[in-house]
Amino acid sequence: MKIGLLVNEGPYNHQAADTAYQFARAALAKGHEIPRVFFYHDGVNNASKLTEPPQDDRNVVNRWSKLAAEKGIDLVVCVAAGLRRGLVEDNLAPGFRISGLGQLVETGIESDRLVVFGD
Amino acid sequence: MTQAADTAEHGQDAQSVVKKFMFVNRKAPYGTIYALEGLEVVLISAAFDQDVSLAFLDDGVYQLVKGQQTKALEVKNFSPTYRALEGYDVEKLYVERESLEARGLREDQLLVPVQVVGAAEMAALMDSQDVVIGF
Amino acid sequence: MLHIVNKSPYERNSLASCLAHTAAGAAVILIEDAVYAATRGNSAEAAIRKALESLPVYALAPDLEARGMQGSVIDGVKVVDFGGFVDLVAEHRTSQSWL
Numbered sequence: 001m002k003i004g005l006l007v008n009e010g011p012y013n014h015q016a017a018d019t020a021y022q023f024a025r026a027a028l029a030k031g032h033e034i035p036r037v038f039f040y041h042d043g044v045n046n047a048s049k050l051t052e053p054p055q056d057d058r059n060v061v062n063r064w065s066k067l068a069a070e071k072g073i074d075l076v077v078c079v080a081a082g083l084r085r086g087l088v089e090d091n092l093a094p095g096f097r098i099s100g101l102g103q104l105v106e107t108g109i110e111s112d113r114l115v116v117f118g119d
Numbered sequence: 120m121t122q123a124a125d126t127a128e129h130g131q132d133a134q135s136v137v138k139k140f141m142f143v144n145r146k147a148p149y150g151t152i153y154a155l156e157g158l159e160v161v162l163i164s165a166a167f168d169q170d171v172s173l174a175f176l177d178d179g180v181y182q183l184v185k186g187q188q189t190k191a192l193e194v195k196n197f198s199p200t201y202r203a204l205e206g207y208d209v210e211k212l213y214v215e216r217e218s219l220e221a222r223g224l225r226e227d228q229l230l231v232p233v234q235v236v237g238a239a240e241m242a243a244l245m246d247s248q249d250v251v252i253g254f
Numbered sequence: 255m256l257h258i259v260n261k262s263p264y265e266r267n268s269l270a271s272c273l274a275h276t277a278a279g280a281a282v283i284l285i286e287d288a289v290y291a292a293t294r295g296n297s298a299e300a301a302i303r304k305a306l307e308s309l310p311v312y313a314l315a316p317d318l319e320a321r322g323m324q325g326s327v328i329d330g331v332k333v334v335d336f337g338g339f340v341d342l343v344a345e346h347r348t349s350q351s352w353l
Contacts, residue, residue: 001344008254008353015260015286022316026336032344041156041254081156101163108250109136109167113343115258116253116351143350145271177271217274238274246255246277251350 004111008118010045011060068095144179165207172211
Protein backbone atom coordinates (compact mmCIF):
# COMPACT_ATOMS: atom_id res chain seq x y z
CA MET A 1 0.00 0.00 0.00
CA LYS A 2 1.19 3.56 -0.70
CA ILE A 3 1.08 5.57 2.52
CA GLY A 4 1.77 9.31 2.36
CA LEU A 5 2.69 11.27 5.47
CA LEU A 6 2.11 14.90 6.46
CA VAL A 7 4.29 16.30 9.25
CA ASN A 8 3.00 19.54 10.74
CA GLU A 9 5.51 20.19 13.51
CA GLY A 10 9.24 20.75 13.81
CA PRO A 11 11.78 18.44 15.42
CA TYR A 12 12.03 18.22 19.22
CA ASN A 13 9.31 20.75 20.08
CA HIS A 14 6.60 18.19 19.42
CA GLN A 15 6.60 14.45 19.13
CA ALA A 16 4.99 14.54 15.69
CA ALA A 17 8.24 14.22 13.73
CA ASP A 18 9.37 11.28 15.87
CA THR A 19 6.05 9.48 15.58
CA ALA A 20 6.01 10.02 11.82
CA TYR A 21 9.54 8.66 11.48
CA GLN A 22 8.82 5.55 13.59
CA PHE A 23 5.60 5.02 11.66
CA ALA A 24 7.47 5.30 8.36
CA ARG A 25 10.09 2.75 9.46
CA ALA A 26 7.41 0.32 10.60
CA ALA A 27 5.42 0.75 7.39
CA LEU A 28 8.49 0.08 5.26
CA ALA A 29 9.35 -2.98 7.36
CA LYS A 30 5.88 -4.32 6.56
CA GLY A 31 6.48 -3.90 2.85
CA HIS A 32 4.44 -0.74 2.33
CA GLU A 33 5.65 2.13 0.23
CA ILE A 34 6.11 5.66 1.58
CA PRO A 35 6.14 7.70 -1.61
CA ARG A 36 6.36 11.09 0.09
CA VAL A 37 6.59 12.85 3.43
CA PHE A 38 5.30 16.40 3.17
CA PHE A 39 6.42 18.95 5.74
CA TYR A 40 4.09 21.86 6.51
CA HIS A 41 3.70 24.55 9.19
CA ASP A 42 6.68 24.26 11.55
CA GLY A 43 7.28 20.81 10.07
CA VAL A 44 9.56 22.53 7.56
CA ASN A 45 12.14 22.79 10.35
CA ASN A 46 12.70 19.04 10.00
CA ALA A 47 14.71 19.99 6.91
CA SER A 48 17.20 22.39 8.47
CA LYS A 49 20.81 21.38 7.94
CA LEU A 50 21.81 23.78 10.72
CA THR A 51 20.57 21.72 13.65
CA GLU A 52 23.15 20.42 16.13
CA PRO A 53 21.27 18.46 18.78
CA PRO A 54 23.18 16.90 21.69
CA GLN A 55 25.12 13.79 20.68
CA ASP A 56 23.41 11.53 23.20
CA ASP A 57 19.96 11.88 21.65
CA ARG A 58 18.45 11.18 18.25
CA ASN A 59 19.29 13.45 15.34
CA VAL A 60 15.86 14.02 13.81
CA VAL A 61 17.05 15.82 10.68
CA ASN A 62 19.79 13.34 9.83
CA ARG A 63 17.42 10.45 10.42
CA TRP A 64 15.09 11.78 7.74
CA SER A 65 17.98 12.31 5.31
CA LYS A 66 19.23 8.78 5.93
CA LEU A 67 15.77 7.26 5.50
CA ALA A 68 15.28 9.14 2.25
CA ALA A 69 18.62 7.96 0.91
CA GLU A 70 18.08 4.33 1.93
CA LYS A 71 14.45 3.99 0.87
CA GLY A 72 14.01 6.55 -1.89
CA ILE A 73 11.38 8.56 -0.02
CA ASP A 74 10.55 12.00 -1.39
CA LEU A 75 10.90 14.53 1.45
CA VAL A 76 9.12 17.72 0.44
CA VAL A 77 9.16 21.04 2.26
CA CYS A 78 6.39 23.51 1.48
CA VAL A 79 7.93 26.56 -0.18
CA ALA A 80 5.58 29.11 1.42
CA ALA A 81 5.80 27.63 4.91
CA GLY A 82 9.56 27.39 4.45
CA LEU A 83 9.91 31.01 3.41
CA ARG A 84 7.89 32.14 6.43
CA ARG A 85 10.26 30.30 8.71
CA GLY A 86 13.58 30.85 6.94
CA LEU A 87 13.89 27.38 5.48
CA VAL A 88 15.30 27.81 1.99
CA GLU A 89 17.48 25.92 -0.50
CA ASP A 90 20.68 27.16 1.14
CA ASN A 91 19.94 25.56 4.49
CA LEU A 92 18.21 22.39 3.32
CA ALA A 93 19.54 19.09 4.67
CA PRO A 94 20.32 16.28 2.19
CA GLY A 95 17.34 14.40 0.81
CA PHE A 96 14.87 17.25 1.21
CA ARG A 97 13.53 19.38 -1.62
CA ILE A 98 11.34 22.47 -1.63
CA SER A 99 8.10 22.45 -3.60
CA GLY A 100 4.53 23.71 -3.57
CA LEU A 101 1.45 22.72 -1.58
CA GLY A 102 0.24 20.99 -4.72
CA GLN A 103 2.56 18.13 -3.79
CA LEU A 104 0.55 17.57 -0.63
CA VAL A 105 -2.69 17.41 -2.58
CA GLU A 106 -1.06 15.07 -5.11
CA THR A 107 0.09 12.83 -2.30
CA GLY A 108 -3.50 12.62 -1.13
CA ILE A 109 -4.67 11.75 -4.62
CA GLU A 110 -1.97 9.23 -5.49
CA SER A 111 -1.54 7.42 -2.16
CA ASP A 112 -3.84 4.79 -0.72
CA ARG A 113 -3.60 6.39 2.70
CA LEU A 114 -2.50 9.77 4.06
CA VAL A 115 -1.58 10.03 7.74
CA VAL A 116 -1.22 13.40 9.48
CA PHE A 117 1.18 13.96 12.37
CA GLY A 118 0.89 17.25 14.24
CA ASP A 119 0.24 19.02 17.48
CA MET B 120 13.05 12.15 -15.82
CA THR B 121 13.28 15.92 -15.32
CA GLN B 122 11.26 17.40 -12.50
CA ALA B 123 9.09 19.32 -14.97
CA ALA B 124 8.29 16.23 -17.01
CA ASP B 125 7.75 14.25 -13.84
CA THR B 126 5.32 16.86 -12.53
CA ALA B 127 3.49 16.98 -15.84
CA GLU B 128 3.06 13.22 -15.94
CA HIS B 129 2.02 12.92 -12.31
CA GLY B 130 -0.16 16.01 -12.59
CA GLN B 131 -2.03 14.28 -15.36
CA ASP B 132 -2.44 11.04 -13.41
CA ALA B 133 -3.46 12.97 -10.33
CA GLN B 134 -6.16 14.88 -12.16
CA SER B 135 -7.94 11.86 -13.65
CA VAL B 136 -8.79 10.69 -10.14
CA VAL B 137 -11.37 12.61 -8.13
CA LYS B 138 -11.22 12.05 -4.40
CA LYS B 139 -13.30 13.50 -1.60
CA PHE B 140 -11.00 15.71 0.44
CA MET B 141 -12.15 17.13 3.75
CA PHE B 142 -10.13 19.80 5.53
CA VAL B 143 -10.93 19.84 9.22
CA ASN B 144 -10.65 23.10 11.13
CA ARG B 145 -10.79 22.84 14.92
CA LYS B 146 -8.59 25.73 16.00
CA ALA B 147 -9.30 29.40 16.51
CA PRO B 148 -7.75 32.00 14.20
CA TYR B 149 -4.75 34.17 15.16
CA GLY B 150 -3.70 32.27 18.32
CA THR B 151 -1.91 29.82 16.04
CA ILE B 152 -1.16 29.68 12.31
CA TYR B 153 -3.18 26.56 11.54
CA ALA B 154 -6.29 28.41 10.36
CA LEU B 155 -4.36 30.59 7.92
CA GLU B 156 -2.00 27.96 6.56
CA GLY B 157 -4.84 25.44 6.45
CA LEU B 158 -6.77 27.79 4.20
CA GLU B 159 -3.78 27.99 1.86
CA VAL B 160 -3.96 24.23 1.33
CA VAL B 161 -7.67 24.49 0.52
CA LEU B 162 -7.02 27.13 -2.14
CA ILE B 163 -4.34 24.98 -3.77
CA SER B 164 -6.57 21.93 -3.69
CA ALA B 165 -9.10 23.79 -5.84
CA ALA B 166 -6.64 23.62 -8.74
CA PHE B 167 -6.78 19.82 -8.69
CA ASP B 168 -10.50 19.50 -9.37
CA GLN B 169 -11.10 17.35 -6.33
CA ASP B 170 -14.32 17.09 -4.33
CA VAL B 171 -13.39 19.46 -1.51
CA SER B 172 -15.26 20.22 1.67
CA LEU B 173 -14.35 22.11 4.81
CA ALA B 174 -15.43 21.17 8.29
CA PHE B 175 -15.49 23.68 11.13
CA LEU B 176 -15.95 22.35 14.64
CA ASP B 177 -14.72 23.06 18.16
CA ASP B 178 -12.80 26.35 18.11
CA GLY B 179 -12.59 26.15 14.32
CA VAL B 180 -16.02 27.78 14.13
CA TYR B 181 -14.42 30.99 15.41
CA GLN B 182 -12.52 31.26 12.11
CA LEU B 183 -15.78 32.27 10.42
CA VAL B 184 -16.93 35.00 12.80
CA LYS B 185 -17.78 38.31 11.09
CA GLY B 186 -16.08 41.56 11.91
CA GLN B 187 -12.49 40.47 12.42
CA GLN B 188 -10.35 43.62 12.71
CA THR B 189 -6.67 42.95 13.06
CA LYS B 190 -5.21 46.44 12.75
CA ALA B 191 -4.24 46.79 16.41
CA LEU B 192 -2.62 43.37 16.40
CA GLU B 193 -0.69 44.25 13.26
CA VAL B 194 -1.37 40.85 11.70
CA LYS B 195 -3.00 40.12 8.40
CA ASN B 196 -6.78 39.74 8.47
CA PHE B 197 -7.20 36.65 6.36
CA SER B 198 -10.94 36.20 6.99
CA PRO B 199 -11.92 37.65 3.57
CA THR B 200 -10.33 34.54 2.08
CA TYR B 201 -13.26 32.46 3.29
CA ARG B 202 -15.50 34.57 1.06
CA ALA B 203 -13.18 33.94 -1.89
CA LEU B 204 -13.57 30.16 -1.61
CA GLU B 205 -16.77 30.21 -3.60
CA GLY B 206 -14.85 31.64 -6.55
CA TYR B 207 -12.59 28.61 -6.34
CA ASP B 208 -15.58 26.26 -6.48
CA VAL B 209 -15.08 25.33 -2.84
CA GLU B 210 -18.65 25.62 -1.63
CA LYS B 211 -19.13 22.86 0.91
CA LEU B 212 -18.51 24.49 4.25
CA TYR B 213 -19.93 22.48 7.15
CA VAL B 214 -20.17 24.09 10.55
CA GLU B 215 -21.09 22.04 13.59
CA ARG B 216 -24.19 23.14 15.46
CA GLU B 217 -23.02 21.93 18.87
CA SER B 218 -19.75 23.85 18.52
CA LEU B 219 -21.62 27.06 17.65
CA GLU B 220 -24.05 26.66 20.53
CA ALA B 221 -21.33 25.85 23.05
CA ARG B 222 -19.74 29.17 22.10
CA GLY B 223 -22.89 31.26 22.08
CA LEU B 224 -22.60 31.80 18.34
CA ARG B 225 -25.41 32.03 15.81
CA GLU B 226 -25.26 31.25 12.12
CA ASP B 227 -25.98 34.89 11.27
CA GLN B 228 -22.74 35.89 12.98
CA LEU B 229 -20.72 34.01 10.39
CA LEU B 230 -19.15 35.77 7.43
CA VAL B 231 -20.03 33.22 4.72
CA PRO B 232 -23.00 31.02 3.94
CA VAL B 233 -22.48 27.62 5.52
CA GLN B 234 -24.33 24.40 6.17
CA VAL B 235 -24.88 23.94 9.87
CA VAL B 236 -24.91 20.24 10.77
CA GLY B 237 -25.18 18.27 13.97
CA ALA B 238 -22.33 16.13 15.28
CA ALA B 239 -23.84 12.89 13.99
CA GLU B 240 -24.14 14.29 10.49
CA MET B 241 -20.61 15.70 10.73
CA ALA B 242 -19.39 12.24 11.73
CA ALA B 243 -21.11 10.70 8.73
CA LEU B 244 -19.64 13.36 6.43
CA MET B 245 -16.16 12.69 7.79
CA ASP B 246 -16.63 8.97 7.40
CA SER B 247 -17.54 9.35 3.73
CA GLN B 248 -14.31 11.13 2.77
CA ASP B 249 -11.32 9.65 0.93
CA VAL B 250 -8.75 11.98 2.48
CA VAL B 251 -9.13 13.89 5.76
CA ILE B 252 -6.57 16.53 6.62
CA GLY B 253 -6.54 18.35 9.96
CA PHE B 254 -4.04 21.03 10.84
CA MET C 255 -12.19 5.32 9.77
CA LEU C 256 -9.18 5.16 12.07
CA HIS C 257 -9.25 8.07 14.51
CA ILE C 258 -5.83 9.07 15.81
CA VAL C 259 -5.69 11.11 19.02
CA ASN C 260 -2.38 12.43 20.32
CA LYS C 261 -3.03 14.88 23.17
CA SER C 262 -3.78 14.28 26.82
CA PRO C 263 -7.47 14.62 27.76
CA TYR C 264 -6.42 17.06 30.46
CA GLU C 265 -4.68 19.32 27.97
CA ARG C 266 -7.12 19.39 25.09
CA ASN C 267 -10.61 18.34 24.11
CA SER C 268 -9.49 16.35 21.06
CA LEU C 269 -10.32 12.96 22.59
CA ALA C 270 -13.81 14.08 23.59
CA SER C 271 -14.35 15.65 20.20
CA CYS C 272 -13.10 12.52 18.46
CA LEU C 273 -15.41 10.24 20.45
CA ALA C 274 -18.37 12.47 19.54
CA HIS C 275 -17.65 11.88 15.84
CA THR C 276 -17.16 8.15 15.37
CA ALA C 277 -19.38 6.28 12.93
CA ALA C 278 -19.94 2.57 12.44
CA GLY C 279 -16.75 0.60 11.85
CA ALA C 280 -14.52 3.22 13.47
CA ALA C 281 -11.48 2.51 15.60
CA VAL C 282 -9.55 4.87 17.85
CA ILE C 283 -5.83 4.77 18.48
CA LEU C 284 -4.25 6.79 21.29
CA ILE C 285 -0.68 7.89 20.64
CA GLU C 286 1.82 10.30 22.21
CA ASP C 287 0.32 12.11 25.22
CA ALA C 288 -3.13 10.66 24.49
CA VAL C 289 -2.00 7.31 25.93
CA TYR C 290 -2.73 8.81 29.37
CA ALA C 291 -6.41 8.51 28.43
CA ALA C 292 -5.90 4.74 28.27
CA THR C 293 -4.81 4.46 31.90
CA ARG C 294 -6.84 3.51 34.96
CA GLY C 295 -8.08 6.37 37.09
CA ASN C 296 -7.69 9.12 34.50
CA SER C 297 -10.49 11.60 33.81
CA ALA C 298 -11.26 9.98 30.43
CA GLU C 299 -11.60 6.44 31.80
CA ALA C 300 -15.39 6.48 31.76
CA ALA C 301 -15.45 7.84 28.23
CA ILE C 302 -12.98 5.17 27.08
CA ARG C 303 -15.00 2.39 28.75
CA LYS C 304 -18.13 3.72 27.08
CA ALA C 305 -16.40 3.88 23.70
CA LEU C 306 -15.20 0.29 24.11
CA GLU C 307 -18.84 -0.84 24.11
CA SER C 308 -19.06 0.02 20.42
CA LEU C 309 -15.58 0.30 18.94
CA PRO C 310 -12.03 -0.92 19.47
CA VAL C 311 -9.62 1.40 21.27
CA TYR C 312 -5.89 0.99 20.87
CA ALA C 313 -2.92 2.55 22.63
CA LEU C 314 0.61 2.75 21.30
CA ALA C 315 3.00 0.68 23.44
CA PRO C 316 6.17 2.73 22.93
CA ASP C 317 4.31 5.85 24.11
CA LEU C 318 2.95 4.07 27.22
CA GLU C 319 6.40 2.71 28.04
CA ALA C 320 8.18 6.04 27.54
CA ARG C 321 5.78 7.55 30.07
CA GLY C 322 6.02 4.65 32.54
CA MET C 323 2.30 3.94 32.21
CA GLN C 324 2.44 0.48 30.63
CA GLY C 325 1.21 -1.20 33.82
CA SER C 326 -1.96 0.88 34.14
CA VAL C 327 -3.84 0.25 30.93
CA ILE C 328 -7.64 0.08 31.14
CA ASP C 329 -9.00 -3.43 30.51
CA GLY C 330 -10.16 -3.77 26.96
CA VAL C 331 -7.79 -1.22 25.45
CA LYS C 332 -5.53 -3.08 23.03
CA VAL C 333 -1.86 -2.18 23.23
CA VAL C 334 -0.08 -2.19 19.87
CA ASP C 335 3.37 -1.36 18.58
CA PHE C 336 4.16 0.77 15.52
CA GLY C 337 3.62 -2.28 13.32
CA GLY C 338 0.13 -2.58 14.76
CA PHE C 339 -0.44 1.14 14.13
CA VAL C 340 0.56 0.63 10.49
CA ASP C 341 -1.80 -2.34 10.21
CA LEU C 342 -4.66 -0.20 11.52
CA VAL C 343 -3.94 2.50 8.96
CA ALA C 344 -3.91 -0.09 6.20
CA GLU C 345 -7.09 -1.76 7.46
CA HIS C 346 -9.23 1.40 7.57
CA ARG C 347 -10.09 3.23 4.38
CA THR C 348 -9.18 6.61 5.87
CA SER C 349 -7.60 8.05 8.98
CA GLN C 350 -8.28 11.30 10.78
CA SER C 351 -5.83 12.89 13.20
CA TRP C 352 -7.54 14.83 15.99
CA LEU C 353 -4.81 17.36 16.73
